[in-house]
Amino acid sequence: MSPVFGHGRLRLYLLKLLQESPRHGYEVIRLLQDRFLGVYSPSPGTIYPRLARLEEEGLVTHEVVNGKKVFTISDRGRAELNDRLDELADLEQEISDSVRDIAREVKEDVRDTVKSLREELTQMARDVRQGARHEEKQARQDQRRAWHEQKTEWQRQKHEWQRQTGEWKDDWKRIWAVGFAGEGSHAVDARLGQMLAEFAEEVHRDASNAQVTEETLATAQDALYDAARRIREALR
Incomplete structure (x- = not known):
């Protein structure tokens, strides 16, 4: 009570x-x-x-x-x-004072609650901003890592293309040597050399304008080996 x-x-x-x-x-x-x-x-x-x-x-x-x-x-x-009117008047005054004290305490509790809530919301917003900055930083790092990996892959593909080009040149030389052994025709020899050079230049130009992948390299290699075989057969 x-x-x-x-x-x-x-x-x-x-x-x-x-x-x-x-x-x-x-x-x-x-x-x-x-x-x-x-x-x-x-x-x-x-x-x-x-x-x-x-x-x-x-x-x-x-x-x-x-x-x-x-x-x-x-x-x-x-x-x-x-x-008991006097006693009742005293009781009414005490009740009014008690209610006023209660109202003040409630007001202070509400103010403290609002203050605490404001501080919690401020901290929450700060945490969200920090989390967003961390995620943004992580995203930039992931992007840089992806760019680096892509650059490394492009360099590997370039080196592989250069290696394959060297092998193809050796194949063309062998085809040339086998196909014209004993011919002694410098005009035909020069013409075939020009054809092979133009072909190699055209393929290299097309490849440089496109992204070369393992799949396209394998397809191109198969096509070149098939072309070399057909040329050998034609020159026999």
């Missing part, structure tokens, strides 16, 4: 509430909750026995309305209130 209700004071305040208007027990409980801003909430086990005691003393009466006991102050109850 709230400390403002010392011995006999809750009894006096119940008479005061019933003087204002006839009420049932639940309504009395709700009025006390509202008066003390929900901080003080008397239980039915506190209110109903006291109302019954007031009725036993002849200070209140009751009638049943819609299945509920509605208590009304009696003339004897009004007389007791009149005899």
Whole structure:
């Protein structure tokens, strides 16, 4: 029970509430909750026995309305209130002071809660920004790593292409030597050399304008080996 209700004071305040208007027990409980801003909430086990005691003393009466006991102050109850007006005034002042203190505490609690919430939101926003910066930094590192890996792969493909080109040149030389062994025709020899040079230059130019992959290299190699075979057969 709230400390403002010392011995006999809750009894006096119940008479005061019933003087204002006839009420049932639940309504009395709700009025006390509202008066003390929900901080003080008397239980039915506190209110109903006291109302019954007031009725036993002849200070209140009751009638049943819609299945509920509605208590009304009696003339004897009004007389007791009149005899205790000074005490009732002191009680009203104490209740007002108590409610004012409660309101101040609630206001301070709300302010502290809002402050704490603001600090938590600020920290949360800071963490989000830091997380975003970390993710952005990680994304840049991943991109640089991908660029480096791609550059390394391009260099490997270039070296592989150069190696394959050397092998193809050796193949063309062998084809040339085999196909014209004993020919002794410098004009035909020169013409074939020009054809092979133009072919190699054209293939190299086309390859330099496209991204060479393992698959395209393998396909080109197969095509060149097939062309070399067909040329050998043609020159026999």
